[in-house]
Amino acid sequence: MATPHEPKQDRSRATRQRLLEATIDCLAETGWAAATVAVVAERAGVSRGAAQHHFPTREDLITAALDFMFDTRMDQSKADALALGEVAEGVGRTEAVVTALVEGYTTPFFKAALQVWTHAAADPALRERILPMEARFGRVSHRMAVEALGVDDANPVAHHLVQATMDLARGLGLADVLTDDSLRRKEIVQQWAATLHTALEAQR
Numbered sequence: 001m002a003t004p005h006e007p008k009q010d011r012s013r014a015t016r017q018r019l020l021e022a023t024i025d026c027l028a029e030t031g032w033a034a035a036t037v038a039v040v041a042e043r044a045g046v047s048r049g050a051a052q053h054h055f056p057t058r059e060d061l062i063t064a065a066l067d068f069m070f071d072t073r074m075d076q077s078k079a080d081a082l083a084l085g086e087v088a089e090g091v092g093r094t095e096a097v098v099t100a101l102v103e104g105y106t107t108p109f110f111k112a113a114l115q116v117w118t119h120a121a122a123d124p125a126l127r128e129r130i131l132p133m134e135a136r137f138g139r140v141s142h143r144m145a146v147e148a149l150g151v152d153d154a155n156p157v158a159h160h161l162v163q164a165t166m167d168l169a170r171g172l173g174l175a176d177v178l179t180d181d182s183l184r185r186k187e188i189v190q191q192w193a194a195t196l197h198t199a200l201e202a203q204r
Contacts, residue, residue, distance in 0.1 A: 016054050018044040023065035027112035032119045037061060062116060063129050069109045070137050077104065077144050084148055094200070095193035097148045098165060101141075102189055105173025106182075114177065142166060151200050158203045161196060168192060 022044035026035035037058050041051035055061035080100040087093045104110070117134075120127040142162060143153075151158040172188065175181045 012054075015044070015046055015050060017068075019046065019051055019054060019061065020065050020068040023061055024069060024108060024112045027062075027065070027115045028108035032115045035062075035115070059126060059129065062126070063133075066113065066116060066130065066133055069113060070133060073104060073107075073109055073137070074140060074144075077141070081144060081148050089150075091194055091197040094149065094197040095190060097145065098169075098189050098193040098196065100148075101145060101165060101169040102172050102185065105169050106176045106185075110173050111177060114174075138166075149200060151203065155203050158200060161199055161203075165192070165196060 019040060022040045023035060026040055026043060030039075037051050037055070038048050040061065041048045044051070051061070055064060077100075084093065084096055084100075087096045116126070116130060120130045145162050145166060146153045146158075149162065151162065153159050153162070168188075172181070172185050176185065
């Protein structure tokens with residue numbers, strides 16, 4: 001919570017971040033319909049007027065929350081990539097990469113984004129805002145996966161194998177939305193990682 005001695009700019013930044021975090025939590029836990037500006041403001045512990053000062057419309061709030069999710073997920077991906085430096089080359093490293101990719105789709109961030117995607121499918125204005133963000137996220141995620149796996153993305157086979165891994169990760173994330181799918185997911189990740197490692201090694 002901001003103190004009276006904090007600069008106004010810092011308090012404003014802290015309020016904005018609380019609103020974005022509250023938006024993500026509301027979307028993930030209660031869905032699109034319940035994630036109104038009033039509910040988010042209450043959850044963030046700020047007035048509705050303060051919320052609308054930062055985000056004049058609900059669409060502004062949702063879009064900013066998605067941007068915040070993107071940046072946070074990218075930071076986590078970079079941290080995962082650094083952690084991979086301690087994992088030796090081989091199938092174990094490939095499995096660590098696949099595990100990190102899949103786990104990225106089982107977080108509250110993914111559940112929140114899923115709520116927005118579903119609504120955007122029937123809302124052209126929202127879809128127009130979301131598509132460029134999702135395209136950017138897809139490009140960056142793919143590039144980071146390529147770097148983590150140490151493959152040549154110019155090779156069409158390697159490119160499609162990485163993309164298939166991303167699609168698999170998203171699908172496993174969807175399977176986890178309604179029920180805890182962790183046991184089955186772990187077995188699939190192990191099997192796919194072994195298959196992927198063999199296929200990528202053949203392309204080197």
